[in-house]
Amino acid sequence: MDLALLISTFSAQNDSGKRSQQEVLYRSLRDMLLDGRIAEGTRLVSTRVLANELGIARNSAVYAYERLAEEGFVAATRNGTVTLWNGRARRDPRQAAAPLSISLSDRVRGLENAQPEPDRMLPFVPGLPSLDEFPLVQWRRCVDRAWRRMGPGQLAYGPAEGLPELRRAVAAYIKVSRGVRCETDQVFITDGTQSSLELCARMLADPGDYGWLENPCYGGARTAFRSTGLQLIPIEVDREGMAPTEDAWRRHPPKLIYTTPSHQYPLGSLMSIQRRAALVENARACGAWIIEDDYDSEFRHSGEPLPAIQGLAADAPVCYLGTFSKTMFPALRLGFMVVPPVLVVRFRDTLRELVHRGHPADQLAMAEFIDTGLFARHLRRMRALYIHRRGTLERALCRRLGAALTLRESSGGMHLSTELAVPVQDADIARHAFAEGLMLQPLSHYRVANGQAYNGFVLGYAGLADATIEKAATHFARIVERHGAIER
Numbered sequence: 001m002d003l004a005l006l007i008s009t010f011s012a013q014n015d016s017g018k019r020s021q022q023e024v025l026y027r028s029l030r031d032m033l034l035d036g037r038i039a040e041g042t043r044l045v046s047t048r049v050l051a052n053e054l055g056i057a058r059n060s061a062v063y064a065y066e067r068l069a070e071e072g073f074v075a076a077t078r079n080g081t082v083t084l085w086n087g088r089a090r091r092d093p094r095q096a097a098a099p100l101s102i103s104l105s106d107r108v109r110g111l112e113n114a115q116p117e118p119d120r121m122l123p124f125v126p127g128l129p130s131l132d133e134f135p136l137v138q139w140r141r142c143v144d145r146a147w148r149r150m151g152p153g154q155l156a157y158g159p160a161e162g163l164p165e166l167r168r169a170v171a172a173y174i175k176v177s178r179g180v181r182c183e184t185d186q187v188f189i190t191d192g193t194q195s196s197l198e199l200c201a202r203m204l205a206d207p208g209d210y211g212w213l214e215n216p217c218y219g220g221a222r223t224a225f226r227s228t229g230l231q232l233i234p235i236e237v238d239r240e241g242m243a244p245t246e247d248a249w250r251r252h253p254p255k256l257i258y259t260t261p262s263h264q265y266p267l268g269s270l271m272s273i274q275r276r277a278a279l280v281e282n283a284r285a286c287g288a289w290i291i292e293d294d295y296d297s298e299f300r301h302s303g304e305p306l307p308a309i310q311g312l313a314a315d316a317p318v319c320y321l322g323t324f325s326k327t328m329f330p331a332l333r334l335g336f337m338v339v340p341p342v343l344v345v346r347f348r349d350t351l352r353e354l355v356h357r358g359h360p361a362d363q364l365a366m367a368e369f370i371d372t373g374l375f376a377r378h379l380r381r382m383r384a385l386y387i388h389r390r391g392t393l394e395r396a397l398c399r400r401l402g403a404a405l406t407l408r409e410s411s412g413g414m415h416l417s418t419e420l421a422v423p424v425q426d427a428d429i430a431r432h433a434f435a436e437g438l439m440l441q442p443l444s445h446y447r448v449a450n451g452q453a454y455n456g457f458v459l460g461y462a463g464l465a466d467a468t469i470e471k472a473a474t475h476f477a478r479i480v481e482r483h484g485a486i487e488r
Helices: 003-014 021-034 047-054 058-070 136-149 164-178 193-204 219-227 246-251 273-286 341-354 360-371 374-404 426-435 466-482
Strands: 074-077 080-083 187-190 210-215 231-238 256-259 289-293 318-323 335-338 405-407 415-420 456-460
Touching: 021 047, 021 058, 047 058, 058 074, 136 360, 164 187, 164 318, 164 335, 164 360, 187 193, 187 341, 193 219, 193 256, 193 289, 193 318, 193 335, 193 341, 210 219, 219 231, 219 256, 256 273, 273 289, 360 374, 374 405, 374 415, 374 466, 426 456, 426 466
Parallel strands: 210 231, 210 256, 256 289, 289 318
Antiparallel strands: 074 080, 187 335, 318 335, 405 415, 415 456
């Protein structure tokens, strides 16, 4: 054993003083064994000699040897402690190690996002509610009461389908507010819309099946379908929402159909009742399941919202998805899905193998928030606030960008969809804006496969105060003008 090398390694690792001497000695010996600097069959010096040479307590040397023995690096024999690990034979340190394969599966290839994680509080981030207006005091009280009601048994994993208190509250709420036909057992609590989408895609379709997506489309749905091996088929959107053709039904009969009928994301159109009925009829005829994402229907700005597709018929082949990320706050990570009666038992039994549900206090607090009317009161306040903020943004954009930006009509929601009316690419403008602290989400990024291309932006406004909207709109206009898109 090269004692001088060990002493050098020990001294280098011991300089920081952040670990105990026995831990440093163990790590030094382990590193030398792994690197092949101590050959297999080497007899280590006694713990007494090693401790004297290093100037440490003998117990520290004993600890290091015993730990290495537990991990199989050394063994105690009548002739002393002998090494069992041949690090040099496993990898010659003089040779460069072969690079590890970094290829990912076909299911996720192309999903990597190399862009830096954006600040979610930047102006115009889509989908972000008004967090500063959230009734945090009332929510804390609900959470506190939930923790006080919980016993030790509720600290274990909860039911895969979610706590019954929240399932009952959700069922009662969506029956009245969205015309959903459901009983409590049809409601499954999830970690949000993305979780619901992935579960539906995994449980209702097989790799290679056709999955229809609106074009343009919510990126999370595209990711869920791609990662489960579905073939993505873009279905164009018009003023009445998703518009599948007879040719699409014939050539690419879907297994799953993803749609946002109450407020198409991201363009904002409302699917007509005739289009909804036809979608259900055709889906039933070809054995497809409709995934209805009702992500922000609570924030309709004018008129009464059309009932959910799910409620059009008792046996509609629809899985209805909802989320509390938009109505409450994103960090809550609570959503829900309502499945047809014929799927209840299969979903429940399968989820018990796929999911270990947690967050019992949050689920109980959310149930109380709904049952006591605090949720409905909060939605009324936010609906009025978002109407005001949308108007503020529309006026600011018209003043500062004029004909360079066309605003799409929409009856509600938390974002504004726009089209650039000048010869510049939305992604180029967005890149410059991000470098200057502005989140302009390019409309072109929502394109599905070879679907129709769009050039514009999706601008979130729900979380922006009036002064911030005016400042951000001015900044937006300056960026567009600076890159030659507006003539002055």
